Amino acid sequence: MYALSQAWRSLSQHLTSTLATFFTALVSFSLLFLLGLVLWNLDRVVASLEGELEVAAFLKPEADAQALLAQIKTWPEVAQVNLQTKEEALATLQLDYPYLAQAREFIQNPLPDTLRLKLSDPQKVREVGRRLERLNGVDSVEYGGTLTEQLVRVLTGLRVAVNILIVLLLLDTLFSVMGTIRLSIENRRDELRVMQLVGATRRFIQGPFVAEGILLTLAASLLALILGALSYRFLAAALQNLLPFVPVLSQSDLIRASAAMVLLALLLGAMGAFIASRANLREADL
Incomplete structure (x- = not known):
């Protein structure tokens, strides 16, 4: 005091x-x-x-999707990888744009099979993207890592x-x-x-x-x-x-x-x- x-x-x-x-x-x-x-x-x-960052690898029509899926699962940077078939991709697109369902019977599905990856370390998104581009059967790779x-x-x-x-x-x-x-x-x-x-x-x-x-x-x-x-x-x-x-x-x-x-x-x-x-x-x- x-x-x-x-x-x-x-x-x-x-x-x-x-x-x-x-x-x-x-x-x-x-x-x-x-x-x-x-x-x-x-x-x-x-x-x-x-946490929401996702890498999408679009496959060529002749690609062996299951073999690529099994190979990518072994990569240490990948926490999760899922195969989205072109039919699933079209169904998802139709949920967002219902009018596409009306034209489904008249057009061929143009969407490719897609591998969607979640990474354990988002900082390595660019490195993983480049490795995906070098795989046989991968047509192109997209990821939203640039903004991040x-x-x-x-x-x-x-x-x-x-x-x-x-x-x-x-x-x-x-x-x-x-x-x-x-x-x-x-x-x-x-x-x-x-x-x-x-x-x-x-x-x-x-x-x-x-x-x-x-x-x-x-x-x-x-x-x-x-x-x-x-x-x-x-x-x-x-x-x-x-x-x-x-x-x-x-x-x-x-x-x-x-x-x-x-x-x-x-x-x-x-x-x-x-x-x-x-x-x-x-x-x-x-």
Whole structure:
């Protein structure tokens, strides 16, 4: 209680510095939380696309479909492979376009037998596609991996850029906390000397300053969580109205992200305050 009361007293004594550090931390944590949620959601979208990724190998009329099916089943990259005959393909097409059933008796089925593959590792879709093209009896190969590969590349570049931004924001918050603690020490220098003379240890003297740093970052992170969660919910609702099939983070995901943010804020505040108080107390020979 002593450390908390002294920390609150110190924060109220230099209100301008306190507010400057608070709003710096608020901006940093708000951006960190919102960008983290967006990146996490993009990972979910890419994972969903990869899970639905299918490779289709269209066979030539003379191809031995059963032999190809047995051969492809032995490939380690293939999790599942099914043969769709041209009759099954036509029946599926007629479900989507019922008017084709009326012309079924007048035209010959133009669709080929097709092998449909699900991969255990979607990242190897291009490699598997090229192997399929080299098989005897395979006419052509199609897969939707191009879009997924582009999304993965964009996500990788975006993640690098966001991580650099996050590091810069956290360093800015850390140094702001350290500046506030240094000012607190300067304002209480005479009081701290008296405390040392009556036998207070350096750890005891540092306690209120560490509590001060924790209070600053904790308050900023809690407000940032509210702002970030509201912003994400607005973006997620707009996205689902536009694209209902796109997955969004659940309530439990938001709780986990919020807990991680609070822990980071506590660590950042405590570390910044401890480093600043230790260095400045040592400089002042306290």
